[in-house]
Amino acid sequence: xSLLHANSQYIRAVRLKxxxxxxxxxxxxxxxxxxxxxxxxxxxxxxxxxxxxxxxxTLLEGIAIAYGFNPEGGTMNFNFSSYDSHSExxxxxxxxxxxxxxxxxxxxRAETFYNVATTIERLDEEPGAGPRIIDSFxxxxxxxxxxxxxxxxxxxxxxxxxxLYILDEPEAALSPLRQMSLLARIDQLVKDGSQFIISTxxxxxxxxxxxxxxxxxxxxxxxxxxxxTDHYAIMKQFFENQERMLxxxxxx
Numbered sequence: 001x002s003l004l005h006a007n008s009q010y011i012r013a014v015r016l017k018x019x020x021x022x023x024x025x026x027x028x029x030x031x032x033x034x035x036x037x038x039x040x041x042x043x044x045x046x047x048x049x050x051x052x053x054x055x056x057x058t059l060l061e062g063i064a065i066a067y068g069f070n071p072e073g074g075t076m077n078f079n080f081s082s083y084d085s086h087s088e089x090x091x092x093x094x095x096x097x098x099x100x101x102x103x104x105x106x107x108x109r110a111e112t113f114y115n116v117a118t119t120i121e122r123l124d125e126e127p128g129a130g131p132r133i134i135d136s137f138x139x140x141x142x143x144x145x146x147x148x149x150x151x152x153x154x155x156x157x158x159x160x161x162x163x164l165y166i167l168d169e170p171e172a173a174l175s176p177l178r179q180m181s182l183l184a185r186i187d188q189l190v191k192d193g194s195q196f197i198i199s200t201x202x203x204x205x206x207x208x209x210x211x212x213x214x215x216x217x218x219x220x221x222x223x224x225x226x227x228x229t230d231h232y233a234i235m236k237q238f239f240e241n242q243e244r245m246l247x248x249x250x251x252x
Contacts, residue, residue: 002162002193003210004100009043010164010195013096014063020092027062027087030055035220038096042212045186045196049206049229050216056199057109057168059216062089063197064166069107073168074116076105102195104163108154110172117142117150147173155185161192171202179204203232 006012015038021028032055048056065071070078121141124132134141138157142150151173159165171179179202186196190210200206206213207226215224226232238245 003191004043004098004193004195006043008100009041009098010100010102011041011063011067011095011197012098013038013040014066015039015094015096017092017094027055027058027089028092030058031218032059032216032221039214039221041195041197042210043195044190045198045208045211047206047211047213048197048199048216049201049213049231051230054216054218056216057111058087058089060166060168060197060199061109062087062093063095064107065090066093066095067105067164067166069105069166072112072115073107073109074119078116078119102162102164104160104165104194106154106159106163106165108151108165108167108170110151110169113142113151113154148175148178152178152181155182159185159189159194161189161194163189163194165189165194165196167196167198167200169199169201171200171205176204183208201231203229203235206231 004010016033016036018037021033027033031050048059050056061071064073068076072078120133120137121143124134132139136158138153140153142153145153151170155170170182174182183205186205186208190196190208198205203226206229213224213226213229214221215229
């Protein structure tokens with residue numbers, strides 16, 4: 001077991017260059033900008049949660065690009081663009097790195113993983129390209145698997161440990177059982193010296209104890225616990241009092 005600690009994590013914090021932001025323009029209108037001067041990361045796992053439109057994906061995208069990832073995801077070596085739609089937030093972020101360097105890196109975006117899979121196939125078809133990239137994902141074409149299977153192939157086979165992994169809604173194609181399997185895989189990788197920054201809506205995925213949860217609301221960002229999140233509370237209320245919840249949902 002080789003857990004990262006505060007003095008050895010790969011990214012310690014991200015700071016906003018507030019003096020340079022242009023008020024009233026996207027992405028500086030997003031709620032997390034209100035009180036984000038510095039966001040300190042947990043050495044092992046930092047969850048960024050909130051309702052749609054709060055800017056979770058934009059924040060993770062900015063952090064990933066500032067670190068050197070391709071906006072659409074993949075490893076540090078991926079350099080492609082299917083559709084240039086990323087914000088310029090990365091230009092206003094300053095990463096505070098730790099003393100250790102990650103040996104492995106991956107930026108996983110649920111909404112653009114199809115493009116990553118397509119790029120892998122294209123690169124593997126080029127003559128003289130060396131070992132097949134797909135072999136590091138389990139050897140089977142990602143397009144010949146279901147979304148959930150292809151997602152999990154990346155988590156299971158491509159993530160090697162001692163790595164920095166930024167995941168944007170990794171649960172998007174996963175069943176609840178697969179989400180629990182993902183949580184177990186995250187635990188394995190954390191014990192193997194990995195650091196995660198994860199945006200998620202899943203109370204299952206955000207349940208790892210070696211973590212901090214940052215929730216974005218209209219009032220900005222604040223740290224919270226799993227039990228205090230809206231995601232957990234709503235699911236708990238639904239299953240503990242399903243009849244009442246359905247009555248309110250279905251009433252005219």
